[in-house]
Amino acid sequence: MQDITHILQALEAGDLAATDQLLPVVYAELQRLARQKLAHEAPGQTLTATALVHEAYLRLVGQSAEQEWDHRGHFFAAAAESMRRILIENARRKKRLKHGGDHERVDLPEISAPALEQPDDLLALDDALTLFAEEDPQKAELVKLRYFAGLSEQEAADVLGISRATAARHWAYSRAWLYHQMRGDTDQLV
Template structure:
């Protein structure tokens, strides 16, 4: 089995067959990350892990001419960003009036319990994360890897090439900064 980095380099060089080699290697990992991410989502999520992985993969390898990956970690960072964008687009779509944005979503089997889905929270996080990325891009990347890709602290540290202790400090700071930003935005709208 070839290394992911070698396959990505072949893909960049125009080897279309490399896509067939890449999918089996990264699919299981992307599927695990998507399942982990979606398990943390509130009930009522209509996007499945398989659909999230397929959409992210299509975006990643769809137009090979525009893609440049330095290494395996770079590919999975791009996958995390792609999953983040898909989830944000899904939250925005659900919030639109055309798609029932003014109504609370309720699963039929659990009709007695109110729906807990809140696309506003995800949109607020996206806005705060975009602002945070301007100030601290590496810390924002850590948040994307941990929150949207579902990587553990150790896995995210390896992808970013930092120590686990640094990742822990970045994670603590990032969570506090984002919470403060989202809280102040919420207070201003009330």
């Protein structure tokens, strides 16, 4: 995986050919991450894994002059953040009155099954995660890597440069904090 680091360094140096080299190397991993994330979305999702990967990649490489990636993990952390933002924007767009607002999408053969309110949950998670990032940026980054990028505990620990045990403790605390925040509990966790 050192190839990714070298390609990213060439991209930072202004080598436009590096853009063409980067996509084939990271595409399969980004596809896997996008499929994992979209598997948890509500039925009727119109965004495909391919579209999510392409949009995230364009946002990352399109700003290459301003980006500096230290290593492979840093790039994938940026990709996870980009995918998160795309999914949040998509959820907000679907909540707009122009795009159906509060109306539920129901497949005709499944009229009796209740539709999930996934955009509301995703927006609540984004709000809670934004607050959490102000309190503890490293733990918030762990949540982004685990939830939005679909990384395992060990993979996220490697990206953040922490031990797996620390990642496990941070993950447990983060989930509890976000759960209480999203439920509207005003008591602070100790």
